[in-house]
Amino acid sequence: MNNEEKEGNNMLRKLLLLIILSILGYGFWVSPDFKEITAGVAIFLFGMMSLEDGFKSFTGGVLEKVLRKSTDKLYKSVGFGILATTVMQSSSLVSILTISFLSAGLIGLGQGIGIIFGANLGTTTGAWLVAGYGLKVDIAAYAMPMLVFGVILIFQKSKSLKGFGYILAGLGFLFLGIHYMKEGFEAFKSTIDLASFGGTGLKYLFIFTGIGIFATVVMQSSHATLVLIITALAAGQISYENALALAVGANVGTTITAVIGAMGANIAGKRLAGAHFIFNIITGLIALIFMNQIMFSVDYVSNYFGITPDNYTLKLAVFHTIFNIIGVVVMIPFINILVKFLEALMKDIAQKEVQVVDTVKYLNDSVLELPETSIVTIILETKHLFENTFELICKGLNLDKAKIRSINIAIDNTLEIQPSNPINIDEQYHKKIKGIYGAILDFSTKVQFNTSIEHADEIHKIKLANRYLVESVKGIKHLQKNLIKYKDSKNDYLKEQYTNMRMNLAEILRNIELIDQTQEDDTIVLLISKLKVHIEKNDIISNGTLDTLIRKSLITNEMATSLMNDSSYTYDISKNLIAFAEIIFISSTSDLKKLDSDILIDENEVEEFIQKESHNEIK
Numbered sequence: 001m002n003n004e005e006k007e008g009n010n011m012l013r014k015l016l017l018l019i020i021l022s023i024l025g026y027g028f029w030v031s032p033d034f035k036e037i038t039a040g041v042a043i044f045l046f047g048m049m050s051l052e053d054g055f056k057s058f059t060g061g062v063l064e065k066v067l068r069k070s071t072d073k074l075y076k077s078v079g080f081g082i083l084a085t086t087v088m089q090s091s092s093l094v095s096i097l098t099i100s101f102l103s104a105g106l107i108g109l110g111q112g113i114g115i116i117f118g119a120n121l122g123t124t125t126g127a128w129l130v131a132g133y134g135l136k137v138d139i140a141a142y143a144m145p146m147l148v149f150g151v152i153l154i155f156q157k158s159k160s161l162k163g164f165g166y167i168l169a170g171l172g173f174l175f176l177g178i179h180y181m182k183e184g185f186e187a188f189k190s191t192i193d194l195a196s197f198g199g200t201g202l203k204y205l206f207i208f209t210g211i212g213i214f215a216t217v218v219m220q221s222s223h224a225t226l227v228l229i230i231t232a233l234a235a236g237q238i239s240y241e242n243a244l245a246l247a248v249g250a251n252v253g254t255t256i257t258a259v260i261g262a263m264g265a266n267i268a269g270k271r272l273a274g275a276h277f278i279f280n281i282i283t284g285l286i287a288l289i290f291m292n293q294i295m296f297s298v299d300y301v302s303n304y305f306g307i308t309p310d311n312y313t314l315k316l317a318v319f320h321t322i323f324n325i326i327g328v329v330v331m332i333p334f335i336n337i338l339v340k341f342l343e344a345l346m347k348d349i350a351q352k353e354v355q356v357v358d359t360v361k362y363l364n365d366s367v368l369e370l371p372e373t374s375i376v377t378i379i380l381e382t383k384h385l386f387e388n389t390f391e392l393i394c395k396g397l398n399l400d401k402a403k404i405r406s407i408n409i410a411i412d413n414t415l416e417i418q419p420s421n422p423i424n425i426d427e428q429y430h431k432k433i434k435g436i437y438g439a440i441l442d443f444s445t446k447v448q449f450n451t452s453i454e455h456a457d458e459i460h461k462i463k464l465a466n467r468y469l470v471e472s473v474k475g476i477k478h479l480q481k482n483l484i485k486y487k488d489s490k491n492d493y494l495k496e497q498y499t500n501m502r503m504n505l506a507e508i509l510r511n512i513e514l515i516d517q518t519q520e521d522d523t524i525v526l527l528i529s530k531l532k533v534h535i536e537k538n539d540i541i542s543n544g545t546l547d548t549l550i551r552k553s554l555i556t557n558e559m560a561t562s563l564m565n566d567s568s569y570t571y572d573i574s575k576n577l578i579a580f581a582e583i584i585f586i587s588s589t590s591d592l593k594k595l596d597s598d599i600l601i602d603e604n605e606v607e608e609f610i611q612k613e614s615h616n617e618i619k
Helices: 005-031 034-056 061-069 074-088 089-104 109-134 137-155 159-189 202-219 222-234 239-253 255-261 267-289 291-304 310-345 371-397 401-405 425-448 452-487 490-517 521-537 546-549 558-586 603-613
Strands: none
Touching: 034 159, 061 137, 074 089, 074 109, 074 310, 074 401, 089 109, 089 267, 109 222, 109 239, 109 267, 109 310, 137 159, 202 222, 202 239, 222 239, 222 310, 222 452, 239 267, 255 267, 255 310, 267 291, 267 310, 291 310, 371 401, 371 452, 371 490, 371 558, 425 452, 452 490, 452 558, 490 521, 490 546, 490 558, 521 558, 546 558
């Protein structure tokens, strides 16, 4: 998002706040009883915020794992959306989480759309709970114990207890808010009869739909709007037909939350917000166009389940469920078409034109509130930086990137060295490395200020991994000149050593590619150990090769100096690449993360293991 867009969004928010404050001030002036209703709404919204904070504290574990494993099929995505929204009672939170995961590249657009469809169905459970339970018992009595235990747990140091405390306190505030809204409308009825402002017909259908949209935009919660509608309907402040129109408006209005949540997201997040908007608009239009038919269906279903004709609050819950089901049933067959339409409508800049300067793929502000997701995003961007580093090192070595990656081609002196066509490393560094590296550091700093000490330490290590990649590129810059100069040297001994440097670095790159393709920590450790053995074994300074060449006068003093300097560059590049791999590819949850950096495993044992597993685990 550029500065102009940010400034525009800030102005919009300030204008909206001014409108809200003006309306509230007028309401307080017109009727003192209005205060109780608005206090109920405020307490309810605060409860939703507390509930969201509580669930966010658990997003680093169960939620992410379930999301990644439960969205490989469309029906699973829809099911996850229903379940998550039912449990958390917040389609907004589910939408924001989904946008965050989609922006981070952890799920696809089709999966995200499935979750959004499910979330819309999940919101209907809230209407059922309030209409069937919340208005018939003294829920304020249940709210008090929840608030007491919740606040006590919030002050605990344990993250899990604190999160559970926020959930309890959130539920307590939700119940308390519903209680005050219900009481407020009962008191308000004696002052002003809102039902007298209502009516039937197409005109009032659109008027109350618009009011529902506006109320949801103001409160940023369709759930809060629904509760307000149900309590007003129970108190006789609005008619049944007008309540249905308000419910349709609440469904349409909730798309604004997703749109706002996607403002800081990348193109993938914006596409999902677009899908949410299209789905709710189409569902709302279907409900308005076929309102009479849906009302007939509501009467039929209500009669079947024994709901009395005058129980309008439960009939509203039935209506809300039916028209959301219709929307999902109508839209599911068109998901693939919707995905293609959104991808065509919102084309990534990188797809429109070949960018001269590479930019970040995964970093976006929409994930900043979720530390664990932010860390995953930074790791993905770091791998993107490694991809560019890999390419740049290959060009600096005059080697074919595809051949280094191919396990069918041996990395030895027979690996073809490309014709000398030196690239400008400095120029490529500015195009491919610098911008991404700077963005990663900036984003990581933002996350560190918003997370625990444990997460901050992990982010610090990831920042180190990025620095190792940058240092590798700088090393190639120093190495490049003599690699080209001595590629066709008349001195066969010198030529051989520079060829070995190329092949040693190519070996490092290939094995890191293999590491990236396996998920087994023990296999990764063996591969890294193999690389450590490899660089120590092939260091011509420590293994005595350079001394032998000098002592036997096989190379000149000038050659010896160049060889010694360039061998050091090669060794440093290798160590930096291995250090990067250790941080990024060994699971942070594994005890293997504590691997001693000086450990050396017998190379024969490593080679035997690699040969055994190469056809099974590393493909």
